[in-house]
Amino acid sequence: MMWPPAATSARSGPDGLITDRRAGRIPSEESFQVVEKLQKLSIPGVEVFVKPVKEHRFVVVFRGEGLDGRVADTDPQAVGVAPLAAEPLDAAAARTAEVAAEFVRQAREILAPEPKANGLTLRGFASRPALPSYEELYGLKAAAIAVYPMYKGLARLVGMTLVGEAKTLDEQIDALAGCWNDYDFFFLHFKYTDSTGEDGNFAAKVARTEELDAALPRITALNPDVLIVTGDHSTPAKLGSHSWHPVPTLLSADSCRTDACERFGERDCLSGGLGMFPAKHLMLLAMAHAGRFGKFGA
Numbered sequence: 001m002m003w004p005p006a007a008t009s010a011r012s013g014p015d016g017l018i019t020d021r022r023a024g025r026i027p028s029e030e031s032f033q034v035v036e037k038l039q040k041l042s043i044p045g046v047e048v049f050v051k052p053v054k055e056h057r058f059v060v061v062f063r064g065e066g067l068d069g070r071v072a073d074t075d076p077q078a079v080g081v082a083p084l085a086a087e088p089l090d091a092a093a094a095r096t097a098e099v100a101a102e103f104v105r106q107a108r109e110i111l112a113p114e115p116k117a118n119g120l121t122l123r124g125f126a127s128r129p130a131l132p133s134y135e136e137l138y139g140l141k142a143a144a145i146a147v148y149p150m151y152k153g154l155a156r157l158v159g160m161t162l163v164g165e166a167k168t169l170d171e172q173i174d175a176l177a178g179c180w181n182d183y184d185f186f187f188l189h190f191k192y193t194d195s196t197g198e199d200g201n202f203a204a205k206v207a208r209t210e211e212l213d214a215a216l217p218r219i220t221a222l223n224p225d226v227l228i229v230t231g232d233h234s235t236p237a238k239l240g241s242h243s244w245h246p247v248p249t250l251l252s253a254d255s256c257r258t259d260a261c262e263r264f265g266e267r268d269c270l271s272g273g274l275g276m277f278p279a280k281h282l283m284l285l286a287m288a289h290a291g292r293f294g295k296f297g298a
Helices: 028-040 091-111 134-138 149-157 169-178 192-198 202-220 279-289
Strands: 006-012 018-020 047-054 057-063 119-123 142-145 185-188 226-229 250-253
Touching: 028 047, 028 057, 028 091, 047 149, 057 091, 091 119, 134 142, 142 149, 142 169, 169 185, 169 202, 192 202, 202 226, 226 279, 250 279
Parallel strands: 142 185
Antiparallel strands: 006 018, 006 057, 006 119, 047 057, 226 250
């Protein structure tokens, strides 16, 4: 069985307390070298795989008998404190928690000399979920165009086809245009409004938002039946973290009844025609506006 927690490099002080949860967003090329050093880890009875992702993120896979993903994160979501212990959330996960604790112990010894990433945290312990594909659930052939590896992985989990090897937003839209006639649904992911918010950098978040805004005419020129602009969560620069705030959502289609909103932002969207709704309903709204359903009502 495979149990892959997401891992992040961290920087700790001599007292073992976390001073930077993201190791200064260590560049990917440096992070890959750090992660490579963890390949020497060995835990009896368990196969361990460590793979780099991007910047401070990497993935750890434990494969063996008697493993269970119900283990608490070791990331305390704060600085100035020590990483948490890997605690089992169910008796069946005790073995996994022991394996995680041993992984962390060995990793800290290996990483101790590193100037930027001398520690780590683990979060999101789980097995591969049994999810229906996008096509099975919605009847849509879906493409994913993302730069950040984690979102490519999430897209693959739900049966989307990864398109292109874009590194910039312009390259993403080039890939979108290139496969426009081959798919029914397109997931184009833009990471950097989130990461700048996590860094507490309001000016950079504004600049990244404006970058995406300036690129929208290239997308609308493709004449999508339905266009959605939204996010998976709020990341206010004031908080420097993910938050509970409602996420602005724009849905544009020929069948939309326009509202009074003329700007796209948190304050404006509070008075928008979509109102406040659970995100799980968004795909159904999009499909209705795309004419994918039969007659509404009796």
